[in-house]
Amino acid sequence: MPLLKVRNVTKRFGGLVAVDDISFEIRHGETMAIVGPNGAGKTTMFNLINGVFLADEGQMIFEDVDVTHFPSYRRAHLGIGRTFQIPRPFASATVRENIAIGGMFGAAGSEVNVDEALEMADHYIELIGLTPHRDKPAGGLTPIEKKMVEIARALAMKPRLLLMDEAMAGMNPTDIDKMVEFLKDIRDKEGIAIVAMVEHIMRAVAGLAERVLVMHQGAKLVDEPTQEALSDPKVIEVYLGKPAEEFHA
Template structure:
């Protein structure tokens, strides 16, 4: 049984169709990337999976439950974690408190009290290597540290699926490689399925994902294993092709 299943999901804003009849599945422990140029509907798709928006048509199942009309927090209780494109840690809370909030209210939340959640948070602080900042307000961290706090906060929720919105935007190649290793590591150790949304960093896609879904103008273009997807003529046509042409023209 798939962990996440989207069936004919559509979302319109006014006259514009942001997501157009998209269906796909994700298995437990899978690493998948949703790729597409700006405006392809990736963020809307994320928001639909996550419950920030409700779809106009179609159904979404998560962990065997029909979550189509569920608010975000109920999806989180079922084990869906998320990070944002621009990291949004709770600025006045300390790093430890931020992560503890994830542990307190996420999928693990039912049983944990504040003290237990703080202990869980300490484990994740070690994992992301921010022990020195444990008691500092998250608002004062660097963007990359904020991103790490946000990922740790999502992991502390004990999710079965982690949605990462542009996890590597604005990073240099070295940081990207580290992040890819880190994401693979959490998948391998904790068995979490990860869906990463990537706009244009193909280096990250190739290293990270086992499967790629390419979106174009709101619809699903291809959904294939990474190697095939990146060599698919349709993908090259709408997405990579343009970059390749530009590259060739310059070269």
């Protein structure tokens, strides 16, 4: 049984069809990348999965529960976590409080009290290497640190599906490799399925994802294992441009 089933989902904004009749599945514990050029509908797809937007048509089943009409906080309780492209930590709260908030209200929220959540937070702070900044307000951190806090906060929610919006944008290759290793480690240890949205960092896609869903103008172009997707002529044409030899020919 898949973790998430997306069936014929469509989302329109006025006359614009941002997501057009898309179907796919996410399996337990897999890593998948949603890629596509700017405007392909990736962000809308993400917002549909975690309930920031509700679908106009179609259905979404998360572990046997029809979540199509669930608001985002109820999807979070079921185990859908998310990070934002531009990190959005709660600026006045400390790093520790930020991460604890994830634990308190996420999928494990109903069984976790404030003290337990704060203790849990320490574990994740160590994991992301921010122990020296534990009691500082998150608003004062560097962008990369904020990004790490956001990932830790999402992990503290104990999600079974983690949606990562451009987690590696703006990073240098060394940091990307580190982040890929970090995420793979999380996936293996905690059994979380990770769906990463990536616009143009193929290094991250190739390193992290087992499977790639390529979107183009709101529709699904291909949904294949990573290597095949990246060498698929359709993908290359709409997304990566024409192969170099065609220019030289």
